[in-house]
Amino acid sequence: MNAVWESTQSTLESLASFAQQNELLSRHTTMRVGGPAKFWAEPQSEAELEATLRAVKSAGAPLKVLGAGSNLVANDAGFEGVVLHLGNRFSWQRVHDNLLVCGGAALLPKLTHFALKNNLGNFEWACGIPGTVGGSLWGNAGARGFNGREWESRDAAADFHSLVAYDREGARHELQRGDVEFAYRRSSIGELIVTEATFALKPLSDEEAARHREAVKELLQKRRDSQPVSAASAGCIWKNPKAPDCRGAGELIERLGLKSRRVGGAQVSAVHGNFIVNDGSARANDILQLMSEIESEVLRQSGIQLEREVRFLD
Numbered sequence: 001m002n003a004v005w006e007s008t009q010s011t012l013e014s015l016a017s018f019a020q021q022n023e024l025l026s027r028h029t030t031m032r033v034g035g036p037a038k039f040w041a042e043p044q045s046e047a048e049l050e051a052t053l054r055a056v057k058s059a060g061a062p063l064k065v066l067g068a069g070s071n072l073v074a075n076d077a078g079f080e081g082v083v084l085h086l087g088n089r090f091s092w093q094r095v096h097d098n099l100l101v102c103g104g105a106a107l108l109p110k111l112t113h114f115a116l117k118n119n120l121g122n123f124e125w126a127c128g129i130p131g132t133v134g135g136s137l138w139g140n141a142g143a144r145g146f147n148g149r150e151w152e153s154r155d156a157a158a159d160f161h162s163l164v165a166y167d168r169e170g171a172r173h174e175l176q177r178g179d180v181e182f183a184y185r186r187s188s189i190g191e192l193i194v195t196e197a198t199f200a201l202k203p204l205s206d207e208e209a210a211r212h213r214e215a216v217k218e219l220l221q222k223r224r225d226s227q228p229v230s231a232a233s234a235g236c237i238w239k240n241p242k243a244p245d246c247r248g249a250g251e252l253i254e255r256l257g258l259k260s261r262r263v264g265g266a267q268v269s270a271v272h273g274n275f276i277v278n279d280g281s282a283r284a285n286d287i288l289q290l291m292s293e294i295e296s297e298v299l300r301q302s303g304i305q306l307e308r309e310v311r312f313l314d
Contacts, residue, residue, distance in 0.1 A: 018042050018087065019052070025074035025313065028066060028085065030130060032232040033284045034074025034313065037083035044087035046172070046195055053170035053193075056082050063168065064313055065193055067135035068107065071235045075314035076284045083313070086134070090195060095120065098203050099161060104134035104194040108141075112216060119209045120201040122147070125154040127216045128223040130235070134194035137163065139309075140182045144222075146215035148208060157182035159199045165192035185239055185309055228269040232278040237291060238306040249306060250274035253294060256301050263290040288312075 019041040025034030039061070043049040056063050062081030066072070090105035095118040102111060108126035111133065115123045125145030129136065133156075142155025162176050168191055181188040204212060223229060238249040246252050253259060253273030261268045265282030268290065269275035276287055295306045 018044060018048055023083070025066075025069075025078060025083065029069035029072055029074050029234070030232065031069075031073055031234040031282075031287065032278050032280075033076065033282060033287065035076050035078030037079045037081070039082040041082055041084045042087045043084070044089040046166070049084075049086070049166055049193070049195065050170040050172070052082075052084060053166060053168060056084075057169055066313065067105070067132040068130055070130045071135070071139065071141075071309065072311050072313055073234055073284050073287050075312070077314070079313055084193070086132075086193070086195070091132075098201055100199045100201050102133055102197055104132065104165075104196060106133045107131070108133065108136055115201055116204075116209050116213050116216070119204045119206065121204045121208065121212045122154070122159050122202045123199065124212060124216050124219060126156075128220055128229070133197045137180075137194055137197060138187055138189045139185055140187050142185070144219060146212060146219070148202075148204075148212065155182075157187070159201055161198040161200045163189075163194050163198070164196035165189070165194045167192055226272060228271045228275050228277050231269065231275075232280070232282075233269070233275045234310045236274045237276055237308065237310050238274055238295075239309045241304050241306065243302075243304050246304065248274065252298060252302065252304065256298060258294055258297060261290065261294065263287075263293065266290045268294065 019039060021039055022036040023040035024036050026032050041052045043052050064079060064081060064083050066083050066085045086105040090103035093102040093106050093111060093114050098120060100115050100120060108129045108131055112123050112127040125143045129141055129143055131141055136156040140155050140157050142153060145152055145154035160177055165173050167173065240248045250273035259268050259273045260270045264286030265279045266276055266286040267279060269277050276290060298304055298306050
């Protein structure tokens with residue numbers, strides 16, 4: 001064991017109540033691949049988070065942050081560093097007037113239903129996204145939503161109000177809407193770790209809330225009909241290209257005859273071309289090779305360079 005790991009192990013021993021060694025990442029990712037993290041830290045409070053970040057900084061160890069494990073492929077060899085995952089005590093939520101306030105580890109589908117239970121709308125877009133609030137703000141996640149009159153594309157930035165986050169040195173920051181820049185599937189949050197977020201939502205009458213709940217049922221059914229929701233996957237692999245006559249990455253892949261292409265245990269979903277699914281035997285290398293093959297073939301046939309939405313932990 002080198003000096004960094006001796007220092008890291010010694011430092012993290014004081015955090016033993018929420019830190020452990022050699023935790024398989026496949027247990028924490030929706031794609032169900034990934035080897036062991038050298039150290040796995042799961043703080044349950046801001047004080048524990050601060051202690052973890054200061055310990056990692058002091059040891060000089062590599063650090064990665066993992067949310068719900070969606071939109072992510074973890075390396076077969078694992079990660080030779082510290083993987084930080086906010087514990088379930090960061091998954092709280094409450095309402096104050098039209099403000100939805102929640103912990104950084106709160107799951108998006110639960111927040112959709114919690115908001116509607118409190119007669120608040122505009123969060124319907126999140127009903128089927130298997131991610132956390134922190135991750136959704138970091139990558140400005142988005143999907144089809146409902147505004148009370150019609151379907152619309154909506155994202156995490158649309159109703160974002162403010163957040164609390166920690167930097168890698170363990171310092172706490174409070175950011176307002178104007179402090180954060182958003183674009184398609186990205187933000188300026190960078191390496192900050194979101195522990196709390198507030199969204200300014202639309203107040204609804206009882207009748208309107210009932211209509212929005214019906215819309216959520218319809219959105220979820222459409223998702224079940226058009227996406228491999230029961231399969232092990234990371235969600236959408238590529239961003240939708242901005243190209244003429246292209247209605248999305250999935251439609252493009254299907255049109256080019258690439259659906260169901262396979263490498264090892266990884267296969268382009270027969271349901272939706274922008275998903276790669278794990279049949280239970282896939283390794284991360286299978287997924288990476290399949291992605292590269294699809295990208296090369298799309299570029300060869302259409303001249304379009306697909307841009308990856310999925311992230312890698314290695």
